[in-house]
Amino acid sequence: MVKFDIFKHELVPKARILSKEEVENLKKTYGIRKEQLPWIRKNDPMCKALGAKPGDVIMIIRKSEIAGEAIAYRYVVPW
Amino acid sequence: MIMSLEGLIKSIGSIKFEILSPDTIRKMSVANIVTADTYDEDGLPIDGGLMDRRLGTIEPGQKCQTCGNRIGQCPGHFGHIELARPVIHAGFAKLIYLILKTTCWNCGRILLSKEDYEKYRRLMEKYKQKWPQLRYKLAERIIKKAKLQKCPYCDKEQYKIKFEKPTTYYEERPEGTIKLTPSEVRARLERIPDEDVELLGLDPKSARPEWMVLTVLPVPPPVVRPSITLETGIRSEDDLTHKLVDIIRINERLKENINAGAPQLIIEDLWELLQYHVTTYFNNETSGIPPARHRSGRPLRTLTQRLKGKEGRFRSNLSGKRVDFSARTVISPDPFLSINEVGVPIEIAKVLTIPERVTKMNIEEMRRLVENGPDVHPGANYIIRPDGRRIDLRFPKDRKAIANSLDVGYIVERHIRDGDIVLFNRQPSLHRMSIMAHKVRVLPYKTFRLNLCVCPPYNADFDGDEMNLHVPQSEEARAEALILMLVQEQILSPRYGGPIIGAIQDYITGAYLLTKKDTLLTREEASQLLIAAGYEGDLPPPAIKEPKELWTGKQLVSLFLPKDLNYTGKASICNKCDVCKKEQCPYDAYVVIRNGVLISGVLDKKSIGAGQPESLLHRIVKDYGTDVAREFMDKAFRLFLAYIDSRGFSLGIDEEELPKEAKEMIREVIREAEENTMKLIEMYNEGLLECLPGRTLEETLETKIMQVLEDAREKAGEIASKYLKSSNSALIMAKTGARGSLMNLAHMVACVGQQSIRGERVTRGYLNRTLPHFKPGDLGAKAHGFVYSSYKDRLNPVEFFFHAMGGREGLVDTAVRTSQSGYMQRRLINALQDLRVEYDGTVRLPNGSIVQFKYGDDGVDPSKSYHGKTVNVDKIIEEVLNK
Ligand SMILES: [Mg+2]
Ligand SMILES: [Zn+2]
Ligand SMILES: [Zn+2]
Ligand SMILES: [Zn+2]
Numbered sequence: 001m002v003k004f005d006i007f008k009h010e011l012v013p014k015a016r017i018l019s020k021e022e023v024e025n026l027k028k029t030y031g032i033r034k035e036q037l038p039w040i041r042k043n044d045p046m047c048k049a050l051g052a053k054p055g056d057v058i059m060i061i062r063k064s065e066i067a068g069e070a071i072a073y074r075y076v077v078p079w
Numbered sequence: 080m081i082m083s084l085e086g087l088i089k090s091i092g093s094i095k096f097e098i099l100s101p102d103t104i105r106k107m108s109v110a111n112i113v114t115a116d117t118y119d120e121d122g123l124p125i126d127g128g129l130m131d132r133r134l135g136t137i138e139p140g141q142k143c144q145t146c147g148n149r150i151g152q153c154p155g156h157f158g159h160i161e162l163a164r165p166v167i168h169a170g171f172a173k174l175i176y177l178i179l180k181t182t183c184w185n186c187g188r189i190l191l192s193k194e195d196y197e198k199y200r201r202l203m204e205k206y207k208q209k210w211p212q213l214r215y216k217l218a219e220r221i222i223k224k225a226k227l228q229k230c231p232y233c234d235k236e237q238y239k240i241k242f243e244k245p246t247t248y249y250e251e252r253p254e255g256t257i258k259l260t261p262s263e264v265r266a267r268l269e270r271i272p273d274e275d276v277e278l279l280g281l282d283p284k285s286a287r288p289e290w291m292v293l294t295v296l297p298v299p300p301p302v303v304r305p306s307i308t309l310e311t312g313i314r315s316e317d318d319l320t321h322k323l324v325d326i327i328r329i330n331e332r333l334k335e336n337i338n339a340g341a342p343q344l345i346i347e348d349l350w351e352l353l354q355y356h357v358t359t360y361f362n363n364e365t366s367g368i369p370p371a372r373h374r375s376g377r378p379l380r381t382l383t384q385r386l387k388g389k390e391g392r393f394r395s396n397l398s399g400k401r402v403d404f405s406a407r408t409v410i411s412p413d414p415f416l417s418i419n420e421v422g423v424p425i426e427i428a429k430v431l432t433i434p435e436r437v438t439k440m441n442i443e444e445m446r447r448l449v450e451n452g453p454d455v456h457p458g459a460n461y462i463i464r465p466d467g468r469r470i471d472l473r474f475p476k477d478r479k480a481i482a483n484s485l486d487v488g489y490i491v492e493r494h495i496r497d498g499d500i501v502l503f504n505r506q507p508s509l510h511r512m513s514i515m516a517h518k519v520r521v522l523p524y525k526t527f528r529l530n531l532c533v534c535p536p537y538n539a540d541f542d543g544d545e546m547n548l549h550v551p552q553s554e555e556a557r558a559e560a561l562i563l564m565l566v567q568e569q570i571l572s573p574r575y576g577g578p579i580i581g582a583i584q585d586y587i588t589g590a591y592l593l594t595k596k597d598t599l600l601t602r603e604e605a606s607q608l609l610i611a612a613g614y615e616g617d618l619p620p621p622a623i624k625e626p627k628e629l630w631t632g633k634q635l636v637s638l639f640l641p642k643d644l645n646y647t648g649k650a651s652i653c654n655k656c657d658v659c660k661k662e663q664c665p666y667d668a669y670v671v672i673r674n675g676v677l678i679s680g681v682l683d684k685k686s687i688g689a690g691q692p693e694s695l696l697h698r699i700v701k702d703y704g705t706d707v708a709r710e711f712m713d714k715a716f717r718l719f720l721a722y723i724d725s726r727g728f729s730l731g732i733d734e735e736e737l738p739k740e741a742k743e744m745i746r747e748v749i750r751e752a753e754e755n756t757m758k759l760i761e762m763y764n765e766g767l768l769e770c771l772p773g774r775t776l777e778e779t780l781e782t783k784i785m786q787v788l789e790d791a792r793e794k795a796g797e798i799a800s801k802y803l804k805s806s807n808s809a810l811i812m813a814k815t816g817a818r819g820s821l822m823n824l825a826h827m828v829a830c831v832g833q834q835s836i837r838g839e840r841v842t843r844g845y846l847n848r849t850l851p852h853f854k855p856g857d858l859g860a861k862a863h864g865f866v867y868s869s870y871k872d873r874l875n876p877v878e879f880f881f882h883a884m885g886g887r888e889g890l891v892d893t894a895v896r897t898s899q900s901g902y903m904q905r906r907l908i909n910a911l912q913d914l915r916v917e918y919d920g921t922v923r924l925p926n927g928s929i930v931q932f933k934y935g936d937d938g939v940d941p942s943k944s945y946h947g948k949t950v951n952v953d954k955i956i957e958e959v960l961n962k
Pocket of ligand 4: 653654655656659660661664668669
């Protein structure tokens with residue numbers, strides 16, 4: 001099967017896996033545990049494309065009509 | 080009572096639901112209930128009956144046999160029934176089915192290969208540590224996976240299990256399909272080892288699967304199913320008691336038959352009956368079985384029915400409570416009130432009270448109120464002495480003495496009076512402006528009165544609407560209401576960036592008539608209007624000095640505008656000319672305000688109307704604050720009403736008349752449309768019509784005909800509005816946006832047009848025709864609901880019938896839509912009510928987990944923005960240019 005790079009599609013937001021330090025920083029700025037972030041399944045095409053594993057945190061940079069750019073974080077969970 | 084609970088109040092850390100095991104049920108039981116009878120001949124409860132005294136007293140003055148408390152203190156105590164044979168708990172039937180399917184009938188192990196089993200065990204351990212919330216998802220996966228045909232542990236062949244609602248299971252064995260008895264089901268569930276139970280998503284300590292099959296039934300105490308004694312002395316039992324009586328009766332009969340060695344068939348029948356009674360005891364609306372009924376034919380209200388729905392425990396008793404210090408009555412309009420005020424009838428003001436502490440400063444006043452007592456308006460109903468004793472002022476004859484005994488530290492529950500802050504509410508409370516704080520104005524008569532500008536946020540009218548009023552009792556509550564909830568603080572709606580409170584109907588017409596170019600007022604007229612509006616100040620120099628001093632309406636309005644206000648915008652009456660002539664607009668539709676002076680343009684819906692973003696009103700609220708905006712609405716708006724009052728404004732059907740030539744033109748337009756319709760039909764019949772993409776030939780014809788007829792109606796309307804006099808009242812209201820539309824007007828004077836059902840021309844009725852007056856297969860306009868007449872011309876019977884069809888559809892639609900959107904609203908609110916924006920701008924749940932990283936992605940409060948946008952570039956440019 002030909003692998004399709006979903007990130008080349010203009011409607012797919014940019015995303016990347018956060019490093020350990022970045023995750024620690026994120027936890028500190030929001031004062032939360034990782035599980036308190038919104039979740040994303042590891043089977044999600046986005047996670048598959050990034051190679052994210054359960055326990056990772058990914059950062060998603062969306063284009064937003066009102067805010068220009070909106071940043072969101074997601075905690076990768078199995079199932 | 081409340082004092083004694085202090086120190087006992089704890090906060091709930093967590094809640095865990097478990098299934099009652101038979102042992103737990105027996106342990107918490109104080110009596111084994113064995114007889115279906117409740118009382119003996121003397122009317123005393125029978126021991127071992129459903130009213131057994133050990134279950135708690137219900138008679139006043141008697142001590143409980145179990146806990147020694149009296150009525151009210153005794154919480155009631157559970158009993159139990161030992162079931163002769165086990166029965167399925169209908170609420171768990173689906174889960175039991177899943178478990179039976181996934182486990183071996185012989186040894187109870189999960190039907191997974193040994194490797195899979197190990198893998199999932201390890202996964203489950205990991206999940207328990209890291210993702211406890213996801214355990215159930217894993218269990219779901221295991222249940223889906225466990226489908227081996229042969230048990231890897233005992234090598235037994237597995238059979239297909241079938242589930243028939245609500246509580247029956249069948250097994251398809253090679254020798255034939257057999258029914259599984261609850262006993263057999265329970266035996267199988269018992270065989271499942273604890274480790275396997277865990278993989279199925281259950282905690283074996285708190286929910287062993289076999290507990291889903293009942294062997295013991297808890298009997299709730301009489302306090303939750305009290306019997307009522309009617310005036311005739313006949314005792315009437317609660318529905319739950321009735322149901323329990325049924326259960327015990329069948330249970331005893333089943334027991335006797337088993338002991339007597341009765342034939343299997345009889346036992347099975349009774350067993351099934353017992354299952355039926357237990358199932359309906361839990362839920363009398365279980366699908367698949369008839370509901371148990373009272374002798375009168377009324378279905379019994381059993382456990383589920385007590386909790387469920389609008390009248391259930393949750394919605395009716397827990398989320399909805401009745402309150403004191405509230406009032407409800409019909410509402411009516413009063414344009415002489417401020418938008419912040421509410422008119423309260425004296426009768427109501429004498430019942431609603433506010434507790435006021437007596438101080439050195441107010442003692443004289445409080446004495447006067449006490450002296451007035453409960454029946455004279457600014458009075459008081461109660462006094463609370465520092466020792467906590469309440470004195471009811473209704474009874475003592477000498478209130479003067481009581482008034483004199485008043486001292487600092489006493490609390491007087493005085494009547495509400497002018498200026499007190501109250502909450503005012505109209506259901507359905509769909510948004511936060513449905514409850515706003517108002518200042519009281521005590522008035523004669525029996526209705527609540529409100530300013531017309533607050534009709535839009537409440538969605539109120541005066542065709543019999545009622546509203547509720549609540550009196551906050553503490554200083555904090557009053558302060559909060561005043562600062563956050565006062566009407567003037569709610570002018571800007573968070574739904575869209577614009578004022579939801581503003582001019583409606585006559586206010587708009589009045590504003591237009593007053594600010595029109597040709598409105599000139601004499602000194603007397605101008606003074607009269609300004610006094611009505613509460614203007615205090617000098618009359619500006621007249622716009623026209625000779626031959627007579629005259630003032631324009633624009634001059635008067637300008638007196639109420641902030642002195643440094645600049646605004647430009649188009650009015651509703653704007654014709655949308657291709658090239659806008661701006662200030663030179665021949666229709667005076669270009670509104671310009673320079674330094675607080677209305678230079679050109681008329682005020683109408685676009686500039687002062689309710690719900691108009693980026694309007695003059697919006698600008699005033701945003702730039703000058705809510706106080707200025709409120710004053711503008713209280714004063715300038717009254718000016719508009721005073722003007723429309725003195726000028727007069729009316730409308731009669733006689734005025735909606737067109738000159739002959741216009742009527743002729745309209746007739747011609749419609750005749751043309753009819754001709755075109757016939758041409759289309761001809762083309763269709765000859766097969767010359769070309770299909771539109773994605774449509775059949777018939778659909779193409781329909782859309783084309785619809786289009787032709789719609790165009791005709793529109794053209795007729797255009798002709799009509801062109802030929803109507805510009806002084807026509809209906810036309811003025813439509814153009815200014817006060818009420819109605821040009822389409823309504825066209826319906827009245829020109830042509831009502833096509834009636835539609837489900838967006839199509841009328842097609843239903845008789846075979847191949849809508850009414851027997853038409854030839855079968857007639858596709859013409861007349862035969863499918865086109866109304867040629869205008870309302871003024873009167874509709875003929877056929878037209879009237881089609882019009883009624885269309886009208887009925889509209890009514891049904893609104894009825895259906897309100898109930899559907901109401902349900903959706905309920906669910907949305909239940910899902911979103913606990914979200915909140917934290918100080919760091921994130922949207923979070925109460926447990927701190929994040930829903931949105933920045934509120935709305937941009938952190939903008941729509942009610943503080945320009946129509947949802949952060950900055951209004953046009954306004955900034957204008958401001959810079961003006962400097
Ligand atoms: Mg109404
Ligand atoms: Zn008791
Ligand atoms: Zn087995
Ligand atoms: Zn114009």
